Amino acid sequence: MDLLETYVNLMKKYAIKANVRIILELNTEFIREQGTIRDISSLEAIDTMSPSILDASQVEFDKSLELINGLSVSLPVENFGYFSSRLSSADVQGYSMDAPLAPHLAKHRPLVKADLAEDLGYRGEGIKIAILDTGLDTKHPDLNVIYYANYSRASTDEDVDGHGTHVAGIAAGRGKTGKWGLGVAPKAKVIGIKVLPGYDSNIIRGMQKALEKGARIINMSLGGPGTPWDPLGKAIYNVYKKGVISIVAAGNSGPNYGTIESPACNPYAIAVAAVNYDLKITDYSSKGPSVDGEVKPDISAPGGDGRLMIISLRSKNMRNRTAFFYGDYYAKDCGTSMATPFVTGAAALVLEALKENGFSCDGEKLSDTIRYLLLSTTSKISANIWETGAGFLNVYNAVTKARKIDSPKKYEHPRPRPPIKPPKKCYRRGIASTDFLGALSTILKRYKLPSVPEEAENVILAVKKGAGLEALTLFSTLTSPYAIYRDLLVIKEIESKLPRSKSIIKSVKNAISHLAYLSKNSLISEGAEFEGTMWEV
Amino acid sequence: MSNLNEKIDEDLKEKILKEEKDIPIIIMLSELNDANIQKLEELGVKNLDKLELIEGVSGIADSNLISKISKLDFVKEIHLDREKRPL
Numbered sequence: 281m282d283l284l285e286t287y288v289n290l291m292k293k294y295a296i297k298a299n300v301r302i303i304l305e306l307n308t309e310f311i312r313e314q315g316t317i318r319d320i321s322s323l324e325a326i327d328t329m330s331p332s333i334l335d336a337s338q339v340e341f342d343k344s345l346e347l348i349n350g351l352s353v354s355l356p357v358e359n360f361g362y363f364s365s366r367l368s369s370a371d372v373q374g375y376s377m378d379a380p381l382a383p384h385l386a387k388h389r390p391l392v393k394a395d396l397a398e399d400l401g402y403r404g405e406g407i408k409i410a411i412l413d414t415g416l417d418t419k420h421p422d423l424n425v426i427y428y429a430n431y432s433r434a435s436t437d438e439d440v441d442g443h444g445t446h447v448a449g450i451a452a453g454r455g456k457t458g459k460w461g462l463g464v465a466p467k468a469k470v471i472g473i474k475v476l477p478g479y480d481s482n483i484i485r486g487m488q489k490a491l492e493k494g495a496r497i498i499n500m501s502l503g504g505p506g507t508p509w510d511p512l513g514k515a516i517y518n519v520y521k522k523g524v525i526s527i528v529a530a531g532n533s534g535p536n537y538g539t540i541e542s543p544a545c546n547p548y549a550i551a552v553a554a555v556n557y558d559l560k561i562t563d564y565s566s567k568g569p570s571v572d573g574e575v576k577p578d579i580s581a582p583g584g585d586g587r588l589m590i591i592s593l594r595s596k597n598m599r600n601r602t603a604f605f606y607g608d609y610y611a612k613d614c615g616t617s618m619a620t621p622f623v624t625g626a627a628a629l630v631l632e633a634l635k636e637n638g639f640s641c642d643g644e645k646l647s648d649t650i651r652y653l654l655l656s657t658t659s660k661i662s663a664n665i666w667e668t669g670a671g672f673l674n675v676y677n678a679v680t681k682a683r684k685i686d687s688p689k690k691y692e693h694p695r696p697r698p699p700i701k702p703p704k705k706c707y708r709r710g711i712a713s714t715d716f717l718g719a720l721s722t723i724l725k726r727y728k729l730p731s732v733p734e735e736a737e738n739v740i741l742a743v744k745k746g747a748g749l750e751a752l753t754l755f756s757t758l759t760s761p762y763a764i765y766r767d768l769l770v771i772k773e774i775e776s777k778l779p780r781s782k783s784i785i786k787s788v789k790n791a792i793s794h795l796a797y798l799s800k801n802s803l804i805s806e807g808a809e810f811e812g813t814m815w816e817v
Numbered sequence: 818m819s820n821l822n823e824k825i826d827e828d829l830k831e832k833i834l835k836e837e838k839d840i841p842i843i844i845m846l847s848e849l850n851d852a853n854i855q856k857l858e859e860l861g862v863k864n865l866d867k868l869e870l871i872e873g874v875s876g877i878a879d880s881n882l883i884s885k886i887s888k889l890d891f892v893k894e895i896h897l898d899r900e901k902r903p904l
Binding site: 413414441443444475476477478479480481483484485487488491501502503504505506507510511512514515518519529531532541542615616617705 | 899
């Protein structure tokens with residue numbers, strides 16, 4: 281079910297009177313009859329296609345969209361079924377919800393100069409990339425999966441979350457279904473290892489398997505609490521010593537400083553921050569310093585935000601977050617998870633360029649050199665070192681330098697004074713509240729959202745009337761930051777675990793409100809921790 | 818539980834002090850071999866799995882047992898096995 285259907289069904293189910301904005305894509309034949317799309321600039325003009333339907337459906341004209349030969353219109357939700365069922369295929373090619381845009385991969389590749397690197401002939405040919413995540417859709421036409429295993433705590437091998445497939449598409453999408461599915465290293469081979477849902481031990485086991493299968497780069501778009509040298513941190517260093525580099529999401533616990541998650545906090549992980557389509561650091565992206573006071577993140581790349589998410593590959597087994605679907609092959613998402621595979625793909629191209637150059641070294645020196653090539657060639661953006669590390673990924677600069685390098689090199693960040701005292705632990709930030717609307721309001725305030733779209737207001741109303749996760753998912757799609765979705769999932773989890781006794785509920789609510797205060801002030805963050813504390817009160 | 822030693826990480830110490838049961842842990846060993854794994858099994862560590870990459874094992878243990886195994890010579894460190902999530 282796509283976004284439009286989800287929205288219309290939800291509004292109908294909860295009897296909410298709302299308008300829906302849709303984009304009609306007109307047939308060129310119809311436009312030719314009318315003159316040009318510019319001539320179809322009012323309802324009077326489109327009235328010619330089926331006046332009675334437009335009248336009956338109370339359709340209102342918004343604007344003409346010349347670029348796509350389309351029109352933006354709005355109509356009451358309750359009339360949508362009648363309107364869509366009577367649209368003539370001779371006039372209208374298709375329609376979709378007029379929702380926030382999500383640029384596809386082909387729009388992001390030029391941002392990191394991957395298209396220029398491709399012009400030089402670099403596409404990651406034969407380089408093995410391991411994606412340690414929620415799994416992969418191994419049959420997706422855009423992925424060249426050469427090995428797949430499940431080391432997670434889930435019994436199903438499938439990528440039901442869809443996160444892993446989306447991440448893999450950014451790193452190594454082949455573009456066989458079109459430019460929307462073209463990643464940074466389309467000729468790379470993908471080793472898919474499902475480690476989520478899971479713990480550090482699941483991930484370490486996955487890393488071991490990736491090593492055995494010949495992976496040269498390990499992508500970990502995951503995070504949580506931990507310390508730089510805990511077992512997962514040690515595993516990152518152990519593979520680094522063998523010439524295998526780990527590219528890790530910095531965390532979605534921003535905007536405060538000192539919010540780098542684990543395992544990105546390990547000094548040998550390349551921690552990736554997320555910038556939006558305007559090349560501004562996102563609110564959610566975790567910031568340094570790390571627990572040990574070191575500079576983190578190491579680099580930044582496009583991660584999208586709630587207004588402009590990134591379209592990449594969709595797992596056909598994806599069962600949740602239906603509102604994130606973009607047709608059969610694609611889905612949209614945002615987070616430092618999405619920024620990470622841009623760097624992973626870039627590392628594959630760097631390895632390909634080093635190979636072509638005849639550069640020969642291995643082990644830790646090879647890892648040092650790849651890190652050096654990625655971090656010493658970045659573009660500057662308007663963000664400080666604790667937000668973006670060495671800067672914004674520039675794949676073209678990295679491969680150009682890799683073609684000429686003749687000896688191993690090591691990159692050292694400058695060491696400015698940290699903006700805050702380093703935190704004691706790596707946290708994951710969350711919001712705790714038993715009241716959905718209270719939580720929503722906190723989140724909206726926290727992210728200083730300039731406005732809430734009309735559709736989002738309607739979804740909030742649906743939440744008030746008892747709609748569940750579906751409404752919350754839709755809410756996150758229609759409003760903004762990625763964090764809303766994840767935070768609300770945590771809230772939902774907590775709610776589902778509340779005991780029924782009134783006195784217990786009261787004490788739990790008190791505990792949660794206290795924890796919400798701590799969370800708001802960045803004194804506590806991690807979901808599992810506040811669940812644990814909650815039960816003891 | 819008074820003599821929790823340096824081998825145990827801080828988050829795990831908190832759980833031990835609360836006398837929690839079935840705690841997921843990672844044990845770093847001086848040597849990953851069958852004899853050491855068997856010893857841990859005999860003491861009652863459940864769901865033992867080798868982690869070759871870090872010369873360790875993962876498993877499940879109660880607070881009392883964690884204190885006990887931390888005293889073994891071949892046990893270098895014991896950490897809480899922490900959950901991670903997609904970002």
